[in-house]
Amino acid sequence: MRSLGTWAMILVLGLLLTAAQGCRERSGRLRLVFSADTRGVLADCGCGTPSCDLARRAGKLRELRQDGGTPILLVDGGNLHGPELDDSSRRTALELSRLLGLMWYDVMVLGPEDARLPHEERNQIQRNTNTRWLGGAWNEARTKLGVDTAFVAERGGLVVGLLDHQDPAAAPGRVDPAKLNERVVERARRLRPWCDVLVVVAGLGPQDPAELAHRLQGLADLLLVTGAVGSWEQARLVGDVRVAGVGSHGCYLGQLDVDVQEGRLLRADWSLLPLDSTVREDPSVAESLRNLLDREEAIERGRLEALRQQTLSRLGIAPDSLPGENSPTRYSGQAACRECHLAQWQAWQGSSHARTWSLLQRDKATADVTRTRRAVTGWLEKGGWLNHRETGELSSVQCEACHGRGSSHVFTRGGSFKSMNEDPATICAVCHEAPPAVDPHSLAPLAP
DSSP states (O other), X not given: XXXXXXXXXXXXXXXXXHHSSOGGGOOEEEEEEEEOOOTTOOSOOSSOSSOOOHHHHHHHHHXXXXXXXXXXXXXXXXXXXXXXXXXXXXXXXHHHHHHHHTTTOSEEEOOHHHHTSOHHHHHHHHHHHTSEEEOHHHHTTOSOOOOBSOEEEEETTEEEEEEEEEOGGGSOTTSOGGGHHHHHHHHHHHHGGGOSEEEEEEEOTTSOTHHHHHHTTTTOSEEEEESSSOOOSSOEEETTEEEEEOOGGGTEEEEEXXXXXXXXXXXXXXXXXXXXXXXXXXXXXXXXXXXXXXXHHHHHHHHHHHHHHHHHHHHTOOGGGSTTTTOSOOOOOHHHHHTTOHHHHHHHHTSGGGGHHHHHHHTTOTTOHHHHHTTBSSTTSTTSOOOHHHHGGXXXXXXXXXXXXXXXXXHTTTSOOTTBOSOGGGGGGGTSSSOOSSOGGGOOOOOX
């Protein structure tokens, strides 16, 4: 039984065909812009350039829409939600969907990470984006997902059709995975006569797309692959089907420029648009992201503080007996120090201080309180090391163990030394009977 969304698409399609001269006689130009696999990443994750920053994506899309030249159809290939289903991930997904709703996407594909969400949560995300959702592959197995089996739109005098497909390994148990490839071909065969351009968005993961491209010969113009494939700088031509990939946590946008003359596809050029430092952020989205990250950081700090208080109570330690209990600053970790003090960081990395935690693990002594407090940074202090699973970024004796909490120093990019030790050598006695007679950065590493 067809959903109301599918019947609506058929009605729109009929009106388009009535007004047109005939599917194979139209001419026009079109630009399709794709994003995919955001996976809950909102801001720059520090993985390099280009950036995963959603504010840059919004800025680039604004720039493309204001270009005023070729008409644009904007598509997201799915997996807005990240792999985790904890409270933080849920809050992030809701905010992400709200921000994407401000970017005026034409259609979004329901990816595997989105389809596994609880019904109400998935519906809320779909409402936030304020656009249509495509999920024919999931409609084969489920009902009431609120998604369309096909998407059809008119841009620049051309009729564009979109279908989705998912990796058979991700298919729900009620559908024979072997039949999914056959069904997307059937849907493409039914839709092709109505369209000037047909795109299949396929979440294939590591699966080779060539097999599916061969099945879509004479039907699809582009097979857009999402999932674990990353982003492709160039499209591959498999027969008459162009195959391209876009993903990478939203670090790139994919762009397909199409030129159709009298029903014939003359040009379909694929290119990647990196969201690098040359892309101007959208100010409103950037502000929303900062507010969200501040809220999430405060929630996480509160959670860790509650765990710290439980640990201190269990060990019979008074919080006021530890350094920095009332300090507004916190530990930043050696990765923050490395940004400006590379030479010193390299010297530290080769010292015995950098290996204290690994040696503790080697000796199976991580439960030894006396040894552990000397092997980490800020042991059970507020904003310091709690345990290796929760605060592993502070394991081992790092820069701040001697130089003091560096959050204000990092925040002001070196402009503040608040809460930092003027004479780091005075800290040595915490772990050593006497300060070392040599520069601690020059100490040779311990033998394995």
